[in-house]
Amino acid sequence: MRIRDVEFAYGRHQVLRGIDLDVAPGTVCALLGPNGSGKSTLTKILAGVLRTRHGSVRLGHTDLLRMRPRERAKVVAYVPQSSEVPFELTVREAVTLGRTPHMGMRPAARDLAVVESAVARLGLTELAERRLSDLSGGQAQRVLIARALAQEPRVLLLDEPTSALDLRYQVETLQIVRQVAREEGVAALIAIHDLNHAATFCQQVVLLSGGRLVADGPATEAYDAELLGRVYGLPVEVLHDAGQTQVRPVLGPLA
Template sequence: MTIEVREISFRYGERTTLRGVSLEVRQGEVMGLLGPNGAGKSTLLKCIAGLLRPAEGTVHIGGREVTRIRPLERARLIGYVPQGSPDGFPFTVFETVLLGRIPHMGFSPGEEDLKAAAEAISLLELQEFAARRITELSGGERQRVLLAQALARGPEVLLLDEPTANLDLRGQLESLALMSEVARERGIATVVVLHDVNLAARFSHRLAILDRGRIFAAGEPRTVLTPTTVREVYHVNAVAGEALGAHYLVPISPA
């Protein structure tokens, strides 16, 4: 399914956080969302997830306006992983992943639900943790559990808000590689909010940079991540380069 965001604006009380944002993410494509703190990245993600209703403009998923899709059906279509880790009662890893099947099941999880949860767990290599409580895991492991939960839904759209925030170097690479592989194989339209511009460049087909609620630039990583853009948006001096076929950017100093 395709995500189409058309000219959306959003306000939190007096503060406008999104102004006329448009973007399109095709089936199987990964769109990296960049921008400084407070640029509106999480708000945009929540609008796409149908959790916030934009003041103006529309979000269409597979041609249907997202706020018009019934919550349970929306939950089946969209895997949304919010920032931070879950608090609350200590479910085991398996149970937490199984929660992702809520939109599919009745009072008891069926054969298919258990299978989907088990599959998601092995996909993220969480087997050895399956019976542990999530409260006993490290931040990074918990992050992977949440990604597994989102994938267990069997979503057409995947929305990830800083999925690498608590991960170490290897964990970041593993999670994002898995994300782009799954997106391609299953044809999932994916939007991922990241802070690390190089990880974003490496694992996204296209990037969009948000600045104070507007899309400042969007397109292929090498055209978007230029020293000029980075100076304008992040107020940081940087040099860009090319290595092993990948575009990279080294931040040097605050501008």
């Protein structure tokens, strides 16, 4: 996926400024930056939720920004921070919604098989007949991710997918996204706050600040203590040990 010169503004407030970014198939890319840096806005533009007339997003020879919604839904899946999935649906019914762009009037055998695979992959088999209204926030979030996987997308967009999950499911969810990207050749973009999760699970990290892209690459190269400290307004240290990269805040003495 090739993003070129994408800009966006809410009225006179410029949110994105000339974003250029490549994400290869099979890659998990973390979108990082403080609140208001443009992470969620960029994912919404790629998903077609927000429209911009400036820039292009190409998948092969196709500009995703110019596709009709149903055609885009066949190649792009989006998991927002919150969703309007009807809460009277069961887990299986909600995941089946992900097959809508591919189905006729009724789901075919392949559609049902894809749904069951997505349900199992997210550890939802025992909850498949439960209604969404009976689930915890973390369980409901996993349903949304399963629905996205049921679309069999070429691009997977997730806006803070682990924010409602406990540590175990944060790790499992990010592992699943990485596995899907690798095995299915999906380009996955995750707007996320946790710098250490991004370094652990994402092959590519992109840092946004003031609507501009200020770093892009593997965490071992893109994480610079001075730059991160300036972007987040907090002094940090970046540690590299045994192939792992970790960011820690530098804390002064307590008052």
